[in-house]
Amino acid sequence: MEISIKNRINPQLFGLWTALASITMMFGALTSAYIVRQAAGNWLEFRMPDLFIVSTVVILLSSVTLQVAYNGYKNQKEGLYKGGLVLSFILGLAFLILQYNAWMMLFNMGVDMKINPSGSFLYVITGVHAGHILGGITALIVALLHAFTLPFEYSDKRKNRFQLVLHYWHFVDLLWVYLFVFLLMTR
Amino acid sequence: MANDVLTYDDEVILEEQGFDDHFHEHEHGDHFKSNFVNHYVFSMDHKIIARQFLITGMVWALIGAGMSIIFRLQLGFPEESLTWIKPLLGKWIAVDATTGIGTLMPEFYYALVTMHGTIIVFFVLTAGLSGTFSNLLIPLQLGARDMASPFLNMLSYWFFFLASVIMFYSLFLSTGPFSGGWTAYPPLSALPQASTGSGTGMTLWLMSLTFFVVSVLLGGINYITTVLNLRTKGMSLWRMPLTIWAFFVTAILGLLSFPVLVSGFFMLICDRMLGTSFFLSEIFIEGAALPNVGGSPILYQHLFWFLGHPEVYIIILPAMGIVSEVLSVHARKPIFGYKAMVFSILAIGFLSFIVWAHHMFMSGVNPFISNFFVVFTLIIAVPSAVKVFNWITTLYKGNIRLNTPMLFAIGFVSMFISGGLTGIFLGNSAIDIQMHDTYFVVAHFHIVMGVAAFFGMFAGIYHWFPKMYARFMNETLGKIHFWITMIGAYAVFWPMHYLGIAGVPRRYYSFNTFNSFDDFTALNQFITIAAIVVFAAQVLFVINFFYSIWKGKKMTTKNPWKATTLEWTTPIHTGHGNWEGNLPVVHRWAYDYGKDGIDYVPQHIPLTEEEKAQEGSH
Ligand code: HEM
Numbered sequence A: 001m002e003i004s005i006k007n008r009i010n011p012q013l014f015g016l017w018t019a020l021a022s023i024t025m026m027f028g029a030l031t032s033a034y035i036v037r038q039a040a041g042n043w044l045e046f047r048m049p050d051l052f053i054v055s056t057v058v059i060l061l062s063s064v065t066l067q068v069a070y071n072g073y074k075n076q077k078e079g080l081y082k083g084g085l086v087l088s089f090i091l092g093l094a095f096l097i098l099q100y101n102a103w104m105m106l107f108n109m110g111v112d113m114k115i116n117p118s119g120s121f122l123y124v125i126t127g128v129h130a131g132h133i134l135g136g137i138t139a140l141i142v143a144l145l146h147a148f149t150l151p152f153e154y155s156d157k158r159k160n161r162f163q164l165v166l167h168y169w170h171f172v173d174l175l176w177v178y179l180f181v182f183l184l185m186t187r
Numbered sequence B: 001m002a003n004d005v006l007t008y009d010d011e012v013i014l015e016e017q018g019f020d021d022h023f024h025e026h027e028h029g030d031h032f033k034s035n036f037v038n039h040y041v042f043s044m045d046h047k048i049i050a051r052q053f054l055i056t057g058m059v060w061a062l063i064g065a066g067m068s069i070i071f072r073l074q075l076g077f078p079e080e081s082l083t084w085i086k087p088l089l090g091k092w093i094a095v096d097a098t099t100g101i102g103t104l105m106p107e108f109y110y111a112l113v114t115m116h117g118t119i120i121v122f123f124v125l126t127a128g129l130s131g132t133f134s135n136l137l138i139p140l141q142l143g144a145r146d147m148a149s150p151f152l153n154m155l156s157y158w159f160f161f162l163a164s165v166i167m168f169y170s171l172f173l174s175t176g177p178f179s180g181g182w183t184a185y186p187p188l189s190a191l192p193q194a195s196t197g198s199g200t201g202m203t204l205w206l207m208s209l210t211f212f213v214v215s216v217l218l219g220g221i222n223y224i225t226t227v228l229n230l231r232t233k234g235m236s237l238w239r240m241p242l243t244i245w246a247f248f249v250t251a252i253l254g255l256l257s258f259p260v261l262v263s264g265f266f267m268l269i270c271d272r273m274l275g276t277s278f279f280l281s282e283i284f285i286e287g288a289a290l291p292n293v294g295g296s297p298i299l300y301q302h303l304f305w306f307l308g309h310p311e312v313y314i315i316i317l318p319a320m321g322i323v324s325e326v327l328s329v330h331a332r333k334p335i336f337g338y339k340a341m342v343f344s345i346l347a348i349g350f351l352s353f354i355v356w357a358h359h360m361f362m363s364g365v366n367p368f369i370s371n372f373f374v375v376f377t378l379i380i381a382v383p384s385a386v387k388v389f390n391w392i393t394t395l396y397k398g399n400i401r402l403n404t405p406m407l408f409a410i411g412f413v414s415m416f417i418s419g420g421l422t423g424i425f426l427g428n429s430a431i432d433i434q435m436h437d438t439y440f441v442v443a444h445f446h447i448v449m450g451v452a453a454f455f456g457m458f459a460g461i462y463h464w465f466p467k468m469y470a471r472f473m474n475e476t477l478g479k480i481h482f483w484i485t486m487i488g489a490y491a492v493f494w495p496m497h498y499l500g501i502a503g504v505p506r507r508y509y510s511f512n513t514f515n516s517f518d519d520f521t522a523l524n525q526f527i528t529i530a531a532i533v534v535f536a537a538q539v540l541f542v543i544n545f546f547y548s549i550w551k552g553k554k555m556t557t558k559n560p561w562k563a564t565t566l567e568w569t570t571p572i573h574t575g576h577g578n579w580e581g582n583l584p585v586v587h588r589w590a591y592d593y594g595k596d597g598i599d600y601v602p603q604h605i606p607l608t609e610e611e612k613a614q615e616g617s618h
């Protein structure tokens, strides 16, 4: 029988993953409801704004820069750490601004919230996702504060904290890719 | 070891065999205790948080049960005057100016039924049951100092508290609380103008339940993380008591199903506030057509019951875990079929996600698809029956101590059998055509979920009261409480099966326009009287509870029930951090009762030479 108490994984990271499972279920429900509702007919067809492609590229890039920042921290490279973090933050904000503009384009095309469930679903799904990005940006702000107020030195505690932000951010990034592909495929 | 060695010197065992996690050097032990506010109000100690959940749940239970008495009076004695209750209900009792007869307003009858369901299902049997015992027992029975995140744990309680305050406030709105049923189906829940309670009442209902979900999720993340990461040395998954298995699977169910409800809530909120048509189509209110087209109320039902069915298992699994533990301790026998019990918990957990449409057989779901749901629903009866069989076998030839916790645990088994059997009726869609939305369904779920889960909760409270308050509850009062509740609950709910078979629909304010139901007047009066008696017995319980906190018989030994699990190795007055010195190290499973002629061997007692030899030979 194993007699060891070594923590199998950092409990906070594990807790984060359980929370991500829960968020996944929420979007699973929204997209399933989308499919069910679409199958029932009376479904307005419209073209997705191309701007969403740009925002997809931006959010993917931000994941790369954040990973660079994280690796920089682990390898004690201060420049990469701080620079990557700042870039990720800017790209995250850019993503939100692009989403907002894409909504505006839709709205100007005449696809508003009320016109048909197909539009309502699009706004709700991308809107709730944007809410989760906002949460990630808040976490990035905290990480930035740490980076620029605390003296630069490596500690496991700080690495673990950063890792939480990193995993969350990768998650909302992949979540967007899933949602985007889903919305494209189910046109 | 001789037969008469029945107490174990924990001081020595922990000192010599325990595991030193340098708890006191880290100094995160008692510094929370600095003052009253930190200790009792914003506490991060899982044991205090457990008591907060319990007492909040008890307050809600009294409110929720009190509501049922009022609407039962309406159902049993529709002609009697309710003027005497006007001081409490105010304008919801309409008093006839000439005769002086007071009647309950129909709007408020619906509000009462709705609030009763919401309160009991979510606030009492989810927060009050799982919140209390997951918090109390997960760290104690696993040998952990506290939860993985005491802070999130504290937040979990305070989100529940916030949800409670909002719901409580909604009871006093001039338009009344939400009144469209605890399932909140649209359009009643989606159109503010649909009924008096659909406006502000429903807005507050949604806010309250959203905060409630946050509380459940924060709690669940913590429970899962703690179970998987903070077990003491030697506590492998297969050595965990069944209570922990049950809380663990419950938390997973909550974590995966509540977010789906939240999605439904988002869409409902959009329908209410932004004019979308997720759930609305072609509706006429007062002759005028609404602009909403293209929505589907059935979509909401899918989202609701995808949570709703797992939710009933979120309620019953903790009760099952508690009952397994209590039965084994007080029968002085190992639980029968431990692994089968674990696998049936897992099977129930899994299956509970693929049966939701059995609540919708009559909602216009494709009958072909219904067939799948019939099959899965009936399959759930298999793991349920395994559990029942194992409980009964655990009792068989046991040295049974018929004390109050044991009585309630046995009562649970009885209730679960009675209610489970009627579930099998309802699970057949052909029979459900007749039974749906009748009192048969009311009887089914009150017995199998309402009463059974309450019994599990009572068993847990009487059993772990000494761990919570270092005193015992009064046994005589406890037994009176049990017998009145046991007989009374059957008296209330058994006759409802006959009402249901005769076609009496649920959620009706009055039946006096249906001649065919005239025969049931006396039966309805009987049910109401029985309900009042049962309610009185619960008041007795509450008195016993608070009396015993301060005046109950003191606990003099650490392990009064001679149980094997780790919570009974902590000091009688357990401080924050649970164990004073070393953590216990676990050497065996949780059910070594009556092994080799020895009454019980706690989990932290090392294996004897013979036992080691036996283990090796396997
Ligand atoms: C043998 C297992 C069970 C089966 C086959 C079963 C089947 C059913 C079915 C088919 C219904 C829908 C009836 C209708 O609305 O027409 C129902 C209702 C219900 N069941 Fe069960 N059930 C079982 C066990 C349980 C358990 C263990 C619980 C809770 C702990 C539970 C709680 C409920 C509740 C709360 C409702 C009614 C909800 C409402 O409409 O307000 N059932 N059951």
Ligand SMILES: [Cu+2]
Binding pocket: B308, B309, B312, B355, B356, B358, B359
């Ligand atoms: Cu169900």
